Amino acid sequence: MAFSKIELRNFRCFDFLSIDLSFKSTLFYGKNGSGKTSILESIYIASSGRSFRTSNLESLIQKGHEAFSIKAYDDTSGSILEVKKSRTKPINIKINNSKVTISELVRAFPSFSIDSRTFFYNDNAPEYRRKQLDRGLFIASPDYAKDWFGYFRSLKQRNSALKIGDIAQAKAYDPHLVDCGERVNLLRENLIVEVKKIYDGLVNSLAHENKRADIFSDLEIRLKSGFNNNLGLMESLIHTNNVDLRRKTTTAGPHKADVIFESKGSLIKDIFSRGEQKLLSILWSLSQNIYLGRSFNLSPILLLDDLSSELDREMLECFLPTLKYIENRFVFSNIVDLFDSKIKDKKQSFKKFHVEQLK
Ligand SMILES: Nc1ncnc2c1ncn2[C@@H]1O[C@H](COP(=O)(O)OP(=O)(O)OP(=O)(O)O)[C@@H](O)[C@H]1O
Numbered sequence: 077m078a079f080s081k082i083e084l085r086n087f088r089c090f091d092f093l094s095i096d097l098s099f100k101s102t103l104f105y106g107k108n109g110s111g112k113t114s115i116l117e118s119i120y121i122a123s124s125g126r127s128f129r130t131s132n133l134e135s136l137i138q139k140g141h142e143a144f145s146i147k148a149y150d151d152t153s154g155s156i157l158e159v160k161k162s163r164t165k166p167i168n169i170k171i172n173n174s175k176v177t178i179s180e181l182v183r184a185f186p187s188f189s190i191d192s193r194t195f196f197y198n199d200n201a202p203e204y205r206r207k208q209l210d211r212g213l214f215i216a217s218p219d220y221a222k223d224w225f226g227y228f229r230s231l232k233q234r235n236s237a238l239k240i241g242d243i244a245q246a247k248a249y250d251p252h253l254v255d256c257g258e259r260v261n262l263l264r265e266n267l268i269v270e271v272k273k274i275y276d277g278l279v280n281s282l283a284h285e286n287k288r289a290d291i292f293s294d295l296e297i298r299l300k301s302g303f304n305n306n307l308g309l310m311e312s313l314i315h316t317n318n319v320d321l322r323r324k325t326t327t328a329g330p331h332k333a334d335v336i337f338e339s340k341g342s343l344i345k346d347i348f349s350r351g352e353q354k355l356l357s358i359l360w361s362l363s364q365n366i367y368l369g370r371s372f373n374l375s376p377i378l379l380l381d382d383l384s385s386e387l388d389r390e391m392l393e394c395f396l397p398t399l400k401y402i403e404n405r406f407v408f409s410n411i412v413d414l415f416d417s418k419i420k421d422k423k424q425s426f427k428k429f430h431v432e433q434l435k
Pocket residue numbers: 087088089090106107108109110111112113114115135136137138139411
Protein backbone atom coordinates (compact mmCIF):
# COMPACT_ATOMS: atom_id res chain seq x y z
CA MET A 77 0.00 0.00 0.00
CA ALA A 78 1.08 3.61 -0.46
CA PHE A 79 -0.26 6.94 0.68
CA SER A 80 -2.19 9.08 -1.74
CA LYS A 81 -3.07 11.74 0.81
CA ILE A 82 -1.55 12.91 4.07
CA GLU A 83 -2.96 15.18 6.79
CA LEU A 84 -0.93 16.70 9.62
CA ARG A 85 -2.12 18.34 12.82
CA ASN A 86 0.17 20.24 15.19
CA PHE A 87 3.22 18.73 13.57
CA ARG A 88 6.31 20.98 13.91
CA CYS A 89 5.50 24.26 12.12
CA PHE A 90 2.14 23.07 10.77
CA ASP A 91 -1.17 23.61 12.61
CA PHE A 92 -2.98 21.74 9.86
CA LEU A 93 -1.86 20.56 6.45
CA SER A 94 -3.57 18.33 3.89
CA ILE A 95 -1.78 17.19 0.73
CA ASP A 96 -2.74 14.93 -2.16
CA LEU A 97 0.42 13.24 -3.35
CA SER A 98 1.07 12.32 -6.96
CA PHE A 99 1.14 8.59 -7.72
CA LYS A 100 4.67 9.24 -9.07
CA SER A 101 6.72 12.35 -8.18
CA THR A 102 5.84 15.11 -5.74
CA LEU A 103 8.14 18.08 -5.16
CA PHE A 104 7.95 20.36 -2.10
CA TYR A 105 9.93 23.56 -2.53
CA GLY A 106 10.37 26.62 -0.39
CA LYS A 107 12.84 28.68 1.57
CA ASN A 108 14.79 27.64 4.67
CA GLY A 109 12.49 26.90 7.59
CA SER A 110 9.35 26.69 5.42
CA GLY A 111 8.63 23.09 6.43
CA LYS A 112 9.96 20.86 3.61
CA THR A 113 11.86 18.44 5.85
CA SER A 114 8.89 18.37 8.24
CA ILE A 115 6.57 17.13 5.49
CA LEU A 116 8.97 14.40 4.40
CA GLU A 117 9.59 13.48 8.01
CA SER A 118 5.85 13.12 8.66
CA ILE A 119 5.55 10.67 5.74
CA TYR A 120 8.50 8.68 7.06
CA ILE A 121 6.97 8.54 10.55
CA ALA A 122 3.65 7.44 9.08
CA SER A 123 5.39 4.51 7.43
CA SER A 124 7.93 3.52 10.05
CA GLY A 125 6.93 4.99 13.43
CA ARG A 126 10.35 6.71 13.51
CA SER A 127 11.91 9.91 12.34
CA PHE A 128 14.93 9.90 10.01
CA ARG A 129 16.22 12.96 11.88
CA THR A 130 15.67 12.56 15.60
CA SER A 131 14.93 9.89 18.19
CA ASN A 132 12.94 12.43 20.20
CA LEU A 133 9.42 12.27 18.73
CA GLU A 134 8.13 14.63 21.41
CA SER A 135 10.15 17.47 19.87
CA LEU A 136 7.96 17.19 16.76
CA ILE A 137 4.82 18.23 18.65
CA GLN A 138 4.07 21.82 17.75
CA LYS A 139 5.09 24.28 20.46
CA GLY A 140 2.18 25.02 22.79
CA HIS A 141 0.29 21.80 21.93
CA GLU A 142 -0.06 18.47 23.67
CA ALA A 143 0.04 16.05 20.71
CA PHE A 144 0.60 15.72 16.97
CA SER A 145 -1.37 13.50 14.63
CA ILE A 146 -0.71 12.27 11.12
CA LYS A 147 -3.47 10.75 9.02
CA ALA A 148 -2.72 9.05 5.74
CA TYR A 149 -5.04 7.57 3.15
CA ASP A 150 -4.48 4.92 0.53
CA ASP A 151 -6.99 5.52 -2.27
CA THR A 152 -6.44 2.14 -3.90
CA SER A 153 -7.21 -0.04 -0.90
CA GLY A 154 -9.31 2.51 0.99
CA SER A 155 -7.08 2.06 4.06
CA ILE A 156 -6.72 4.81 6.64
CA LEU A 157 -3.66 5.13 8.81
CA GLU A 158 -3.54 7.22 11.99
CA VAL A 159 -0.46 8.09 14.00
CA LYS A 160 -0.72 9.96 17.31
CA LYS A 161 1.98 11.09 19.68
CA SER A 162 1.19 12.98 22.83
CA ARG A 163 3.69 14.40 25.32
CA THR A 164 2.73 11.84 27.94
CA LYS A 165 2.15 8.64 25.92
CA PRO A 166 4.15 6.53 23.47
CA ILE A 167 3.36 6.69 19.77
CA ASN A 168 0.05 5.08 18.80
CA ILE A 169 -0.47 3.70 15.28
CA LYS A 170 -3.71 2.39 13.84
CA ILE A 171 -4.61 1.05 10.41
CA ASN A 172 -8.37 1.06 9.79
CA ASN A 173 -8.91 1.65 13.50
CA SER A 174 -6.88 -1.37 14.63
CA LYS A 175 -3.65 -0.89 16.53
CA VAL A 176 -0.57 -2.17 14.67
CA THR A 177 3.04 -2.83 15.64
CA ILE A 178 5.95 -1.03 13.98
CA SER A 179 6.89 -4.12 11.96
CA GLU A 180 3.32 -4.48 10.68
CA LEU A 181 3.32 -0.79 9.77
CA VAL A 182 6.67 -0.95 7.99
CA ARG A 183 5.47 -3.84 5.84
CA ALA A 184 2.08 -2.28 5.11
CA PHE A 185 3.41 1.15 4.09
CA PRO A 186 7.11 0.81 3.29
CA SER A 187 9.20 3.90 2.79
CA PHE A 188 12.88 4.62 2.29
CA SER A 189 14.56 7.90 2.94
CA ILE A 190 17.54 9.41 1.18
CA ASP A 191 18.78 12.02 3.61
CA SER A 192 22.07 13.68 4.44
CA ARG A 193 23.57 10.40 5.72
CA THR A 194 22.58 8.45 2.61
CA PHE A 195 24.07 11.14 0.34
CA PHE A 196 27.53 10.06 1.42
CA TYR A 197 26.62 6.40 1.63
CA ASN A 198 30.13 5.39 0.56
CA ASP A 199 31.78 7.54 3.25
CA ASN A 200 29.85 5.89 6.07
CA ALA A 201 31.02 2.86 8.05
CA PRO A 202 30.16 -0.62 6.64
CA GLU A 203 27.50 -0.95 9.37
CA TYR A 204 25.48 1.81 7.72
CA ARG A 205 25.50 0.09 4.31
CA ARG A 206 24.56 -3.23 5.95
CA LYS A 207 21.64 -1.55 7.71
CA GLN A 208 20.39 -0.02 4.46
CA LEU A 209 20.58 -3.39 2.76
CA ASP A 210 18.91 -5.24 5.62
CA ARG A 211 16.09 -2.74 6.02
CA GLY A 212 15.02 -3.31 2.40
CA LEU A 213 15.13 -7.08 2.74
CA PHE A 214 13.43 -7.00 6.14
CA ILE A 215 10.46 -5.18 4.67
CA ALA A 216 10.36 -7.28 1.54
CA SER A 217 10.77 -10.76 2.96
CA PRO A 218 9.50 -12.14 6.29
CA ASP A 219 11.82 -15.16 5.74
CA TYR A 220 14.78 -12.81 5.71
CA ALA A 221 13.75 -11.33 9.06
CA LYS A 222 13.49 -14.86 10.56
CA ASP A 223 16.96 -15.85 9.34
CA TRP A 224 18.46 -12.51 10.35
CA PHE A 225 17.18 -12.83 13.92
CA GLY A 226 18.23 -16.50 14.00
CA TYR A 227 21.73 -15.56 12.89
CA PHE A 228 22.16 -12.73 15.39
CA ARG A 229 20.78 -14.79 18.28
CA SER A 230 23.32 -17.56 17.62
CA LEU A 231 26.09 -15.00 17.11
CA LYS A 232 25.39 -13.43 20.50
CA GLN A 233 25.48 -16.85 22.21
CA ARG A 234 28.65 -17.80 20.34
CA ASN A 235 30.37 -14.56 21.39
CA SER A 236 29.37 -15.09 25.04
CA ALA A 237 31.01 -18.52 24.92
CA LEU A 238 34.13 -17.03 23.30
CA LYS A 239 34.33 -14.42 26.05
CA ILE A 240 34.86 -17.15 28.64
CA GLY A 241 37.20 -19.07 26.30
CA ASP A 242 34.83 -22.04 25.86
CA ILE A 243 35.48 -22.98 22.22
CA ALA A 244 33.47 -26.24 22.45
CA GLN A 245 30.39 -24.31 23.55
CA ALA A 246 31.02 -21.63 20.90
CA LYS A 247 31.17 -24.27 18.18
CA ALA A 248 27.89 -25.78 19.35
CA TYR A 249 26.13 -22.72 17.93
CA ASP A 250 27.83 -23.01 14.53
CA PRO A 251 25.27 -25.22 12.70
CA HIS A 252 22.38 -22.83 13.37
CA LEU A 253 24.58 -19.79 12.77
CA VAL A 254 25.73 -21.20 9.43
CA ASP A 255 22.24 -22.31 8.39
CA CYS A 256 20.72 -18.84 8.93
CA GLY A 257 23.87 -16.95 7.91
CA GLU A 258 24.19 -18.64 4.50
CA ARG A 259 20.57 -17.73 3.69
CA VAL A 260 21.04 -14.12 4.85
CA ASN A 261 24.12 -13.89 2.64
CA LEU A 262 22.35 -15.41 -0.39
CA LEU A 263 19.41 -12.99 -0.19
CA ARG A 264 21.74 -10.03 0.22
CA GLU A 265 23.83 -11.17 -2.75
CA ASN A 266 20.74 -11.64 -4.89
CA LEU A 267 19.44 -8.18 -3.96
CA ILE A 268 22.72 -6.52 -5.00
CA VAL A 269 22.85 -8.41 -8.31
CA GLU A 270 19.23 -7.57 -9.18
CA VAL A 271 19.44 -3.91 -8.06
CA LYS A 272 22.66 -3.56 -10.08
CA LYS A 273 20.82 -4.69 -13.24
CA ILE A 274 18.19 -1.99 -12.71
CA TYR A 275 20.87 0.57 -11.87
CA ASP A 276 22.81 -0.25 -15.09
CA GLY A 277 19.65 0.13 -17.18
CA LEU A 278 18.83 3.45 -15.52
CA VAL A 279 22.34 4.87 -15.97
CA ASN A 280 22.43 3.69 -19.56
CA SER A 281 19.22 5.59 -20.32
CA LEU A 282 20.50 8.70 -18.52
CA ALA A 283 23.83 8.59 -20.38
CA HIS A 284 21.92 8.77 -23.68
CA GLU A 285 20.44 12.09 -22.56
CA ASN A 286 23.44 13.62 -20.79
CA LYS A 287 27.14 12.82 -21.20
CA ARG A 288 27.77 13.62 -17.55
CA ALA A 289 25.93 10.46 -16.54
CA ASP A 290 28.76 8.41 -18.12
CA ILE A 291 30.66 8.58 -14.86
CA PHE A 292 28.02 6.37 -13.22
CA SER A 293 28.35 3.58 -15.77
CA ASP A 294 30.73 0.63 -15.61
CA LEU A 295 30.91 0.64 -11.83
CA GLU A 296 31.54 -2.53 -9.94
CA ILE A 297 29.00 -2.89 -7.14
CA ARG A 298 29.16 -6.06 -5.12
CA LEU A 299 28.53 -7.62 -1.74
CA LYS A 300 31.52 -8.39 0.42
CA SER A 301 30.09 -11.31 2.36
CA GLY A 302 32.15 -10.93 5.55
CA PHE A 303 33.67 -14.41 5.23
CA ASN A 304 35.73 -16.38 2.73
CA ASN A 305 33.32 -17.23 -0.09
CA ASN A 306 35.53 -20.00 -1.43
CA LEU A 307 35.51 -21.78 1.92
CA GLY A 308 31.85 -21.15 2.78
CA LEU A 309 30.68 -19.96 6.21
CA MET A 310 31.26 -23.21 8.15
CA GLU A 311 34.83 -23.64 6.93
CA SER A 312 35.52 -19.94 7.46
CA LEU A 313 34.46 -20.25 11.10
CA ILE A 314 36.77 -23.23 11.59
CA HIS A 315 39.53 -21.28 9.90
CA THR A 316 39.13 -18.28 12.22
CA ASN A 317 38.66 -20.28 15.47
CA ASN A 318 42.04 -19.30 16.93
CA VAL A 319 41.67 -15.62 16.06
CA ASP A 320 38.12 -15.66 17.48
CA LEU A 321 39.36 -17.16 20.74
CA ARG A 322 42.10 -14.58 21.02
CA ARG A 323 39.81 -11.66 20.23
CA LYS A 324 36.89 -13.17 22.22
CA THR A 325 34.49 -12.48 19.36
CA THR A 326 33.42 -13.96 16.00
CA THR A 327 35.52 -12.29 13.33
CA ALA A 328 33.96 -13.77 10.16
CA GLY A 329 30.35 -13.91 8.99
CA PRO A 330 27.51 -11.86 7.49
CA HIS A 331 27.71 -9.44 10.45
CA LYS A 332 30.95 -8.22 8.84
CA ALA A 333 29.47 -7.77 5.36
CA ASP A 334 29.75 -4.61 3.29
CA VAL A 335 28.62 -3.28 -0.07
CA ILE A 336 31.60 -2.30 -2.21
CA PHE A 337 31.37 0.38 -4.89
CA GLU A 338 34.37 0.57 -7.21
CA SER A 339 35.37 2.17 -10.47
CA LYS A 340 38.27 0.63 -12.37
CA GLY A 341 39.67 -0.94 -9.21
CA SER A 342 39.44 2.14 -6.96
CA LEU A 343 36.93 2.68 -4.21
CA ILE A 344 34.27 5.24 -5.13
CA LYS A 345 34.75 7.10 -1.84
CA ASP A 346 38.36 7.75 -2.82
CA ILE A 347 37.64 9.09 -6.30
CA PHE A 348 34.13 10.53 -6.59
CA SER A 349 33.47 14.18 -5.71
CA ARG A 350 30.74 14.93 -3.16
CA GLY A 351 28.21 15.82 -5.83
CA GLU A 352 28.99 12.64 -7.75
CA GLN A 353 28.72 10.57 -4.57
CA LYS A 354 25.37 12.13 -3.78
CA LEU A 355 23.91 11.43 -7.20
CA LEU A 356 25.27 7.89 -7.13
CA SER A 357 23.51 7.30 -3.79
CA ILE A 358 20.26 8.65 -5.19
CA LEU A 359 20.46 6.46 -8.29
CA TRP A 360 21.31 3.39 -6.22
CA SER A 361 18.45 4.02 -3.74
CA LEU A 362 16.07 4.56 -6.62
CA SER A 363 17.14 1.29 -8.25
CA GLN A 364 16.63 -0.56 -4.96
CA ASN A 365 13.19 1.01 -4.66
CA ILE A 366 12.23 -0.13 -8.16
CA TYR A 367 13.53 -3.65 -7.47
CA LEU A 368 11.63 -4.01 -4.17
CA GLY A 369 8.46 -2.72 -5.79
CA ARG A 370 8.70 -5.10 -8.76
CA SER A 371 9.83 -8.23 -6.98
CA PHE A 372 7.94 -8.18 -3.72
CA ASN A 373 4.65 -6.66 -4.75
CA LEU A 374 5.30 -3.56 -2.64
CA SER A 375 4.76 0.13 -3.34
CA PRO A 376 7.62 1.66 -1.39
CA ILE A 377 7.67 5.44 -1.14
CA LEU A 378 11.06 7.01 -1.70
CA LEU A 379 11.77 10.25 0.17
CA LEU A 380 14.58 12.60 -0.79
CA ASP A 381 15.24 15.73 1.24
CA ASP A 382 17.08 18.63 -0.37
CA LEU A 383 17.76 17.34 -3.85
CA SER A 384 20.02 20.08 -5.16
CA SER A 385 22.33 20.62 -2.18
CA GLU A 386 25.87 19.73 -3.36
CA LEU A 387 24.69 19.36 -6.99
CA ASP A 388 25.58 21.92 -9.64
CA ARG A 389 23.10 22.83 -12.37
CA GLU A 390 24.54 20.32 -14.84
CA MET A 391 24.47 17.47 -12.32
CA LEU A 392 20.90 18.36 -11.47
CA GLU A 393 20.00 18.23 -15.16
CA CYS A 394 21.67 14.87 -15.34
CA PHE A 395 19.29 13.67 -12.60
CA LEU A 396 15.98 15.16 -13.76
CA PRO A 397 15.28 12.66 -16.60
CA THR A 398 15.35 9.97 -13.89
CA LEU A 399 11.85 11.08 -12.89
CA LYS A 400 10.53 9.35 -16.03
CA TYR A 401 11.78 5.98 -14.82
CA ILE A 402 10.30 6.13 -11.33
CA GLU A 403 7.86 3.28 -10.71
CA ASN A 404 6.65 4.04 -7.17
CA ARG A 405 5.91 7.21 -5.28
CA PHE A 406 8.81 9.62 -5.04
CA VAL A 407 8.52 12.59 -2.69
CA PHE A 408 11.35 15.10 -2.71
CA SER A 409 12.21 18.60 -1.60
CA ASN A 410 14.28 21.47 -2.88
CA ILE A 411 14.90 25.08 -1.88
CA VAL A 412 13.76 26.42 -5.24
CA ASP A 413 11.25 25.31 -7.84
CA LEU A 414 12.87 23.06 -10.40
CA PHE A 415 10.34 23.09 -13.18
CA ASP A 416 8.64 25.48 -15.48
CA SER A 417 5.30 26.37 -13.94
CA LYS A 418 3.68 25.79 -17.34
CA ILE A 419 4.57 22.11 -17.16
CA LYS A 420 1.60 20.19 -18.51
CA ASP A 421 0.85 16.92 -16.83
CA LYS A 422 -2.65 15.64 -17.34
CA LYS A 423 -1.97 12.32 -15.64
CA GLN A 424 -0.66 14.09 -12.53
CA SER A 425 2.47 11.95 -12.56
CA PHE A 426 4.20 15.07 -11.30
CA LYS A 427 2.97 17.49 -8.64
CA LYS A 428 4.72 20.35 -6.92
CA PHE A 429 3.86 22.46 -3.90
CA HIS A 430 5.27 25.78 -2.78
CA VAL A 431 5.44 25.05 0.95
CA GLU A 432 5.00 28.66 2.14
CA GLN A 433 1.64 28.73 0.34
CA LEU A 434 0.39 25.61 2.14
CA LYS A 435 0.19 27.31 5.53
N1 LIG B 1 8.00 21.62 17.63
C1 LIG B 1 7.98 22.64 16.81
N2 LIG B 1 6.97 23.58 16.90
C2 LIG B 1 6.93 24.63 16.06
N3 LIG B 1 7.83 24.83 15.06
C3 LIG B 1 8.84 23.95 14.92
C4 LIG B 1 8.96 22.81 15.79
N4 LIG B 1 10.06 22.11 15.40
C5 LIG B 1 10.59 22.79 14.36
N5 LIG B 1 9.87 23.88 14.07
C6 LIG B 1 10.12 24.86 13.00
O1 LIG B 1 9.58 24.35 11.81
C7 LIG B 1 10.17 25.07 10.72
C8 LIG B 1 10.31 24.12 9.54
O2 LIG B 1 11.43 23.31 9.68
P1 LIG B 1 11.94 22.37 8.51
O3 LIG B 1 13.17 21.69 8.99
O4 LIG B 1 10.83 21.52 8.05
O5 LIG B 1 12.28 23.45 7.36
P2 LIG B 1 12.89 23.23 5.92
O6 LIG B 1 11.94 23.82 4.93
O7 LIG B 1 13.28 21.83 5.72
O8 LIG B 1 14.18 24.17 5.97
P3 LIG B 1 15.65 24.00 5.35
O9 LIG B 1 15.59 24.46 3.92
O10 LIG B 1 16.49 24.93 6.17
O11 LIG B 1 16.08 22.58 5.47
C9 LIG B 1 11.43 25.68 11.26
O12 LIG B 1 11.28 27.08 11.30
C10 LIG B 1 11.57 25.10 12.65
O13 LIG B 1 12.19 25.99 13.53
